[in-house]
Amino acid sequence: DLYKEIFGLHDPAFISWLIDDLIVNLKVIKILR
Known part of the structure; x- marks a missing residue:
């Protein structure tokens, strides 16, 4: 799903x-502050 696609990637950028x-x-x- 979309969540895994976004947060599953370990793209350095x-x-x-x-x-x-x-x-x-x-x-x-x-x-x-």
């Missing part, structure tokens, strides 16, 4: 995108 997104979110949280 996708992983790096998730990491970049997480870093941005952490920076935003830090600024808001």
Whole structure:
């Protein structure tokens, strides 16, 4: 199913995108605090 297709993939580009997104979110949280 779609969930497995998305989260089952271990694409380095996708992983790096998730990491970049997480870093941005952490920076935003830090600024808001």
